[in-house]
Amino acid sequence: MSTPQVLQSASPFASPDVLLEALLAECRASLLCCDEQLIRKAFYFCLEAHKESLRASGEPYYTHPVEVARIVAREIALDDISVAAALLHDVIEDTDFTLHDIQAEFGTTISDIVDSVTKIADIVENRTITEAETYRKLLLSLIRDVRAILVKLADRLHNMRTIDALSPERRQRLARETLDIYAPFAHRLGLANLKWELEDLAFKVLHPEAYLSVARALQETRSEREAYIQRLITPIEQHLRAHGLQFEITGRPKNLYSIYHKMVNRGKPLEEIYDLFAIRIILDTDDSNECYFAYGLVTQLFTPIPERFKDFIAVPKKNGYRSLHTTVIGPEGRPVEIQIRTRAMHEVAERGVAAHFRYKAEQGVIPTWKDDPELEEWIQWVRDLFEKRSREEAAQELLESLRLNLYQDEIYVFTPKGELKRLPKGATPLDFAFAIHTEIGHHCIGAKVNGRIVPLDYKLQTGDQVEILTSKHQTPSRDWEQIVVTHKAKSYVRRYLNEQRRLKQQEGQQLLEKRLRRLHIPIREEELERVAHALKCENRSALFYALGVGAISPELVVNLLHRNGPSQTTEDDTPLPTVEQVAEIARQQSAGVELVGTPTDRTPLLYSYARCCNPIPGDDIVGVITIGSGIRVHRRNCKNVQEMVATNHPRLVQLRWGNVGSEEFIAALRITGDDRPGMLHNITKAVVACDRTNIRSVNIDSYGGIFEGIFTLYVRNTEHLERIIDKLRKIRGVHTVVRFEGA
Numbered sequence: 001m002s003t004p005q006v007l008q009s010a011s012p013f014a015s016p017d018v019l020l021e022a023l024l025a026e027c028r029a030s031l032l033c034c035d036e037q038l039i040r041k042a043f044y045f046c047l048e049a050h051k052e053s054l055r056a057s058g059e060p061y062y063t064h065p066v067e068v069a070r071i072v073a074r075e076i077a078l079d080d081i082s083v084a085a086a087l088l089h090d091v092i093e094d095t096d097f098t099l100h101d102i103q104a105e106f107g108t109t110i111s112d113i114v115d116s117v118t119k120i121a122d123i124v125e126n127r128t129i130t131e132a133e134t135y136r137k138l139l140l141s142l143i144r145d146v147r148a149i150l151v152k153l154a155d156r157l158h159n160m161r162t163i164d165a166l167s168p169e170r171r172q173r174l175a176r177e178t179l180d181i182y183a184p185f186a187h188r189l190g191l192a193n194l195k196w197e198l199e200d201l202a203f204k205v206l207h208p209e210a211y212l213s214v215a216r217a218l219q220e221t222r223s224e225r226e227a228y229i230q231r232l233i234t235p236i237e238q239h240l241r242a243h244g245l246q247f248e249i250t251g252r253p254k255n256l257y258s259i260y261h262k263m264v265n266r267g268k269p270l271e272e273i274y275d276l277f278a279i280r281i282i283l284d285t286d287d288s289n290e291c292y293f294a295y296g297l298v299t300q301l302f303t304p305i306p307e308r309f310k311d312f313i314a315v316p317k318k319n320g321y322r323s324l325h326t327t328v329i330g331p332e333g334r335p336v337e338i339q340i341r342t343r344a345m346h347e348v349a350e351r352g353v354a355a356h357f358r359y360k361a362e363q364g365v366i367p368t369w370k371d372d373p374e375l376e377e378w379i380q381w382v383r384d385l386f387e388k389r390s391r392e393e394a395a396q397e398l399l400e401s402l403r404l405n406l407y408q409d410e411i412y413v414f415t416p417k418g419e420l421k422r423l424p425k426g427a428t429p430l431d432f433a434f435a436i437h438t439e440i441g442h443h444c445i446g447a448k449v450n451g452r453i454v455p456l457d458y459k460l461q462t463g464d465q466v467e468i469l470t471s472k473h474q475t476p477s478r479d480w481e482q483i484v485v486t487h488k489a490k491s492y493v494r495r496y497l498n499e500q501r502r503l504k505q506q507e508g509q510q511l512l513e514k515r516l517r518r519l520h521i522p523i524r525e526e527e528l529e530r531v532a533h534a535l536k537c538e539n540r541s542a543l544f545y546a547l548g549v550g551a552i553s554p555e556l557v558v559n560l561l562h563r564n565g566p567s568q569t570t571e572d573d574t575p576l577p578t579v580e581q582v583a584e585i586a587r588q589q590s591a592g593v594e595l596v597g598t599p600t601d602r603t604p605l606l607y608s609y610a611r612c613c614n615p616i617p618g619d620d621i622v623g624v625i626t627i628g629s630g631i632r633v634h635r636r637n638c639k640n641v642q643e644m645v646a647t648n649h650p651r652l653v654q655l656r657w658g659n660v661g662s663e664e665f666i667a668a669l670r671i672t673g674d675d676r677p678g679m680l681h682n683i684t685k686a687v688v689a690c691d692r693t694n695i696r697s698v699n700i701d702s703y704g705g706i707f708e709g710i711f712t713l714y715v716r717n718t719e720h721l722e723r724i725i726d727k728l729r730k731i732r733g734v735h736t737v738v739r740f741e742g743a
C-alpha cells in the first residue's frame with residue numbers, strides 16, 4: 001500500500017515505522033483499550049494519502065497527523081476512534097481522497113468526525129464570519145460528536161508547536177485564533193493542560209517581549225521558589241502520611257500566560273505576585289471525604305484565610321471541575337493556594353470531557369454523547385455560555401426557561417445569513433420571527449424553511465434555515481397564542497391583544513356615552529353593570545368591548561337602560577331586566593347566528609364555529625348540537641355533516657346568519673399558478689389591499705414551474721371573500737383560485 005522505504009530515504013526525519021511504533025506505544029500507555037489494527041490501518045492510509053506533500057518545515061506531511069494522533073492519545077487519552085480520526089483529519093482537505101473513501105474504509109463514526117474537523121477548519125478560515133459565530137458552529141459540531149473538537153484542538157496544538165515554520169502573518173493569525181477561540185474552548189471542555197499550552201504558545205507569538213520577560217523572571221526566581229515550595233510541602237507531606245493518607249503532592253508554577261495576565265490585571269511586577277504556583281494534593285482514594293480530612297490536617301500546620309476557602313466538591317464548577325481550594329499563610333507570611341482533590345477529580349480537572357468518556361468506558365459502557373446526563377448537562381452549560389450575550393438577557397431567559405422551557409429540548413435553526421437561533425423544541429416560524437425582532441413577529445405572514453414555504457404552525461427542526469415573510473398590514477391575531485411556544489412571543493402577542501381589546505373597549509364606551517348624552521340619559525355605573533350582567537357580559541368593560549367590536553349594538557343597551565327608566569332611586573328598587581326582556585331585544589338585534597323554525601330561537605345561543613370547514617357569514621350553514629359546547633356551526637356542504645344532512649339527524653338544527661358585527665372569520669384559498677419571481681409578493685399585496693384583509697398564513701409548494709398554495713385569511717363574509725378571489729384571478733400567471741374546503 002505505502003512505500004515507507006522510499007519516504008524514509010527521501011527524508012532525514014523519523015521513519016514511518018518508528019513513528020507508528022511511537023504512536024502505538026502511546027496508545028497502549030494511555031488508552032484503556034485500543035484496536036491496534038485500526039490504528040495501523042489509519043496510519044498507512046494517512047501515509048498513502050499524504051505521500052506527495054510536505055509541511056512548511058520541509059517534513060513529510062504525514063508527520064503532522066501522526067503527531068496530532070499522538071497528542072490525542074497522550075493528552076486527551078480518549079479512545080482509539082479519536083486517534084484514528086486524528087490520523088485522517090487532513091485527508092479530505094489536502095489530498096485526492098474523499099469523505100466517501102474514508103467512510104468506505106473506516107465506517108461512518110470516523111468519517112463523521114473527520115468531516116466535522118474539516119468543517120471546523122472551513123469555519124475558522126472563512127474570514128467573513130464573526131468570532132461568536134465560530135463558537136456557535138463549533139458548538140453545533142460538538143453536539144454531533146465531541147471527538148471532532150478534541151481532534152481539532154490537538155491539531156491546533158501541534159500547529160502551534162510547529163508555528164515557527166510559518167510566515168509572520170500566518171503566525172499572527174493562528175496565534176490570535178488560538179487565544180480567542182481554541183484556548184477558551186479547551187477551557188470550557190475542561191482540558192486544562194491543553195489550554196495552558198495553547199495559551200503560552202500563542203502568548204509567545206503575540207507578545208514575544210512580555211513572554212520572554214516573564215519566562216526570564218520565572219527562571220531567575222526559580223531556585224528560590226523551589227526552596228520555598230519544599231519548605232511548605234515537606235511538613236504537609238509528613239503530617240498527612242502520619243495520618244495514613246496516600247497521595248501525591250506537587251507545587252507547579254502556573255502557565256506563563258496566566259501569570260502575565262495577573263501582572264497586567266493587578267498592575268504588579270512578578271515579585272509581588274504570590275500565587276505563581278499552586279500546591280496540589282492528589283489523594284489516592286475514591287472517598288471525597290478524605291479531601292476534607294486532608295484540608296483539616298493542612299490547616300493544623302498553616303493558618304487558612306477563611307474567605308479564600310472554596311468547596312468545588314460540594315458545588316462543582318460548571319465544567320465539571322471538583323476540588324477543594326484553600327489559601328493558607330505559608331512560611332514568611334506569604335499566602336499560598338492549596339488544591340486538594342482525589343485522583344478521579346484530578347482526571348476531570350486535567351482532561352475534562354475526555355475523562356468523562358474514559359470513566360464511561362471503564363464502566364464497560366460504550367461512551368456516547370447522547371444518553372449521558374452528565375454530558376448533557378455539560379453541553380447545556382456550554383450552550384448557555386455561548387448563547388447568552390448579556391447578563392441581563394441571561395437572567396431574563398433563565399426566568400423564562402424556568403416558567404416555560406424547563407423540560408423542553410432545544411433546537412438550533414439559522415437565519416438566512418447563517419446566524420444561529422436557539423429555540424425550544426416545538427417552536428414555530430412565529431417564535432423564530434419574534435426571536436429575531438418583535439416587529440418581524442408582529443408582521444409575520446409566513447415563512448420559508450430551507451427554501452420552501454411552510455405554515456405558521458410548522459414545527460421547526462434543528463438545522464432548518466428560516467426566512468420570515470412579512471406584510472406591513474399583518475397584525476397578531478388571537479390564534480397566534482396557540483401557535484407560539486416561547487415566552488417572548490407569547491407575552492408579546494398577549495400584550496398586543498390586550499392593547500387591542502383596550503382600544504375596542506374605549507371605542508365602545510365612547511360610542512355608548514355619546515348616544516346616552518344625546519338622549520339625555522344619565523350614565524350610572526351601577527346600572528351599566530346590571531345591564532352588562534343581563535347581556536351576559538362579565539362586567540362593564542366586557543360590555544364596552546362587545547359594543548366596540550359591534551357584537552352588541554348601542555341601541556340594545558340604550559333600550560335596556562331606558563326601559564328601567566331614568567332612575568333616581570336606590571339600587572334596591574331598580575328592577576333588573578328580565579330574561580324575556582333581554583331575549584326579546586336580543587332577537588331584534590341578534591349577534592352571531594340564529595336558529596330558524598324551532599321554538600328555541602327565543603333564547604341566546606351558545607355556539608362555536610367548526611374548524612373543519614370554517615364557515616363564514618354568507619355560507620349556507622347548519623348546526624350540530626353538541627354536549628357541553630352548544631351548537632357547532634358547519635357549512636352545509638362540509639363533508640363531516642353530509643351524513644347527518646342526508647338522514648336529517650335529530651341533532652342537526654337549521655341556522656341562519658344574524659348580525660355578526662365586525663367579527664372576522666377564517667377562510668382558506670387554494671391558488672395555483674406560474675412559479676415566477678414576485679408571485680408571492682403580488683398575491684399577498686392583492687389580498688391585503690382588498691379592505692386591508694389580514695393574512696393568517698401562507699403555505700406554498702412548487703414543482704415544475706407551477707406553484708400551489710393555501711392562503712388562510714381573515715374575512716368578514718362570503719362577499720368579502722369573493723372580492724378577494726376576483727382580485728387574485730386577475731394576477732398575471734395565476735391559474736386557479738378556489739375556496740379551500742379544508743383537510
Ligand code: MN
Nearest residue numbers: 064089090155
Ligand atoms: Mn491538521
